[in-house]
Amino acid sequence: xxxxxxxxxxxxxxxxxxxxxxxxxxxxxxxxxxxxxxxxxxxxxxxxxxxxxxxxxxxxxxxxxxxxxxxxxxxxxxxxxxxxxxxxxxxxxxxxxxxxxxxxxxxxxxxxxxxxxxxxxxxxxxxxxxxxxxxxxxxxxxxxxxxxxxxxxxxxxxxxxxxxxxxxxxxxxxxxxxxxxxxxxxxxxxxxxxxxxxxxxxxxxxxxxxxxxxxxxxxxxxxxxxxxxxxxxxxxxxxxxxxxxxxxxxxxxxxxxxxxxxxxxxxxxxxxxxxxxxxxxxxxxxxxxxxxxx
Amino acid sequence: xxxxxxxxxxxxxxxxxxxxxxxxxxxxxxxxxxxxxxxxxxxxxxxxxxxxxxxxxxxxxxxxxxxxxxxxxxxxxxxxxxxxxxxxxxxxxxxxxxxxxxxxxxxxxxxxxxxxxxxxxxxxxxxxxxxxxxxxxxxxxxxxxxxxxxxxxxxxxxxxxxxxxxxxxxxxxxxxxxxxxxxxxxxxxxxxxxxxxxxxxxxxxxxxxxxxxxxxxxxxxxxxxxxxxxxxxxxxxxxxxxxxxxxxxxxxxxxxxxxxxxxxxxxxxxxxxxxxxxxxxxxxxxxxxxxxxxxxxxxxxxxxxxxxxxxxxxxxxxxxxxxxxxxxxxxxxxxxxxxxxxxxxxxxxxxx
Numbered sequence: 001x002x003x004x005x006x007x008x009x010x011x012x013x014x015x016x017x018x019x020x021x022x023x024x025x026x027x028x029x030x031x032x033x034x035x036x037x038x039x040x041x042x043x044x045x046x047x048x049x050x051x052x053x054x055x056x057x058x059x060x061x062x063x064x065x066x067x068x069x070x071x072x073x074x075x076x077x078x079x080x081x082x083x084x085x086x087x088x089x090x091x092x093x094x095x096x097x098x099x100x101x102x103x104x105x106x107x108x109x110x111x112x113x114x115x116x117x118x119x120x121x122x123x124x125x126x127x128x129x130x131x132x133x134x135x136x137x138x139x140x141x142x143x144x145x146x147x148x149x150x151x152x153x154x155x156x157x158x159x160x161x162x163x164x165x166x167x168x169x170x171x172x173x174x175x176x177x178x179x180x181x182x183x184x185x186x187x188x189x190x191x192x193x194x195x196x197x198x199x200x201x202x203x204x205x206x207x208x209x210x211x212x213x214x215x216x217x218x219x220x221x222x223x224x225x226x227x228x229x230x231x232x233x234x235x236x237x238x239x240x241x242x243x244x245x246x247x248x249x250x251x252x253x254x255x256x257x258x259x260x261x262x263x264x265x266x267x268x269x270x271x272x273x274x275x276x277x278x279x280x281x282x283x284x285x286x287x288x289x290x291x292x293x294x
Numbered sequence: 295x296x297x298x299x300x301x302x303x304x305x306x307x308x309x310x311x312x313x314x315x316x317x318x319x320x321x322x323x324x325x326x327x328x329x330x331x332x333x334x335x336x337x338x339x340x341x342x343x344x345x346x347x348x349x350x351x352x353x354x355x356x357x358x359x360x361x362x363x364x365x366x367x368x369x370x371x372x373x374x375x376x377x378x379x380x381x382x383x384x385x386x387x388x389x390x391x392x393x394x395x396x397x398x399x400x401x402x403x404x405x406x407x408x409x410x411x412x413x414x415x416x417x418x419x420x421x422x423x424x425x426x427x428x429x430x431x432x433x434x435x436x437x438x439x440x441x442x443x444x445x446x447x448x449x450x451x452x453x454x455x456x457x458x459x460x461x462x463x464x465x466x467x468x469x470x471x472x473x474x475x476x477x478x479x480x481x482x483x484x485x486x487x488x489x490x491x492x493x494x495x496x497x498x499x500x501x502x503x504x505x506x507x508x509x510x511x512x513x514x515x516x517x518x519x520x521x522x523x524x525x526x527x528x529x530x531x532x533x534x535x536x537x538x539x540x541x542x543x544x545x546x547x548x549x550x551x552x553x554x555x556x557x558x559x560x561x562x563x564x565x566x567x568x569x570x571x572x573x574x575x576x577x578x579x580x581x582x583x584x585x586x587x588x589x590x591x592x593x594x595x596x597x598x599x600x601x602x603x604x605x606x607x608x609x610x611x612x613x614x615x616x617x618x619x620x621x622x623x624x625x626x627x628x629x630x631x632x633x634x635x636x637x638x639x640x641x642x643x644x645x646x
Binding site: 083091100101104108112230264278284 | 417419422433440577606620621
């Protein structure tokens with residue numbers, strides 16, 4: 001029983017990381033209708049920045065986190081400006097391929113700068129593990145912090161979107177770009193802001209991920225990126241609560257199937273669940289059904 | 295025969311002409327001995343990628359669905375055909391017959407899997423279809439990596455756990471050994487066979503596109519509801535297109551499996567990255583354009599090899615080239631810019 005709870009908690013923690021990454025995917029999808037394949041690699045850049053700031057420059061932890069977020073924000077906006085903005089009215093596939101190109105570019109830049117050897121990331125969490133029920137249940141500090149950060153991000157993001165003017169502008173642009181611009185919303189600035197927020201969240205997710213799994217390579221972001229993408233689709237892409245539910249569900253599923261069924265087949269199980277969910281509810285758990293008109 | 299039909303068949307036969315010409319030229323250089331060993335090693339992969347590109351183009355370009363699991367079908371074709379070849383290894387049949395059997399098995403298993411996956415999946419649309427096909431590709435790779443398959447006198451043994459779960463009897467051999475895959479596959483593939491298969495795939499796919507069925511599929515792509523209202527069986531046609539494409543990916547897998555002596559399901563050769571790479575060939579070559587797909591597959595496979603002298607920078611340059619090509623071919627502002635320049639040239643011609 002205790003081991004089950006501990007697997008469940010670490011699943012929720014992994015799920016929180018997926019959820020934070022999935023938010024970036026889902027917000028960008030909602031507003032720009034594109035799959036940002038480079039999102040996982042922005043996460044990787046954020047982790048490397050945090051690694052350099054903390055391990056090599058010796059900055060204090062809050063500063064290192066802020067620096068990493070700033071670098072990712074700038075990178076996200078830059079990518080949007082150079083690679084995605086010129087293609088805004090182009091074929092959706094063209095944008096997808098460009099995003100894949102950006103992903104390759106970031107991975108190979110990191111490969112040149114840092115080599116393929118894994119860097120051992122020092123955990124940013126300095127909380128000692130919590131022991132419950134006489135030492136039978138040990139919860140690591142990383143797990144606790146990740147879950148708390150995930151919940152905080154969820155609350156603040158929802159507040160931001162529903163209570164501030166900028167958030168309302170984001171909603172308006174995702175509903176109808178043309179109408180939003182007629183109402184005086186600066187569409188370009190709003191899209192840039194969405195990329196900025198998504199990228200900053202990716203850097204947070206990267207630091208949390210590398211604190212829990214401390215091996216950092218140029219492809220660190222690739223698999224979590226794909227999983228988070230799956231989580232976003234599972235929850236209904238474009239929906240923010242959906243991204244959270246999808247992420248946490250995916251994390252729990254992955255950890256439990258690793259623990260109880262087979263560690264080799266855990267990916268297959270996670271992806272099968274996605275397929276089953278989409279077959280029952282083709283737009284994801286919280287996705288809206290769009291009626292088609294002739 | 296009206297003019298458009300005539301133009302179509304001209305286009306089709308031009309493609310075969312180009313392929314045969316390329317084959318003859320390469321053969322000439324091979325005979326003359328002026329092809330480096332690196333290039334020789336690339337000839338079969340070029341055929342494999344070209345077949346993959348034109349078969350994916352059938353789904354993406356003709357039926358208009360986004361599939362990110364093409365490498366999964368290639369994986370199934372490769373492993374089923376390699377298993378078949380391993381089982382028949384000592385049978386004493388001539389190699390060409392063995393290869394034909396392997397080809398049949400590979401294409402059939404990938405095609406059948408295409409139908410099985412297509413039935414539930416093709417109900418989804420757009421990005422959802424893309425993510426589900428991606429998921430299927432990963433599941434296939436994951437399952438094969440965990441699969442153990444051995445043969446002894448008592449028959450066939452399967453396990454999804456580990457090699458200890460099967461105790462093979464005397465004289466028993468492992469066929470698939472989990473993540474180690476299959477070792478000792480016979481080498482049947484060569485450039486001639488690759489080229490023959492490429493041309494055959496081209497013939498089949500092009501004639502399919504221009505047949506009545508192919509035109510019906512394109513009608514569904516352009517307007518599903520309108521096509522449905524004139525009585526086209528939408529699901530059946532989409533499924534047909536999807537499974538044909540899967541079967542050809544299986545054929546590419548057969549070529550792949552019999553080109554090297556060992557076969558493993560690595561993320562590099564059968565993962566989603568490979569599927570994306572094939573999609574890049576299709577999109578860059580022009581969606582729906584078979585000649586473009588092959589050209590893009592050849593250029594993008596050769597480019598990293600040409601840049602080999604630049605070592606670490608080659609993939610970086612590759613990525614930059616990819617982004618720039620997409621911007622140049624698809625960005626509305628670039629297209630307008632190109633048209634402007636073209637118009638200036640035309641005006642000059644008129645005035646001159």
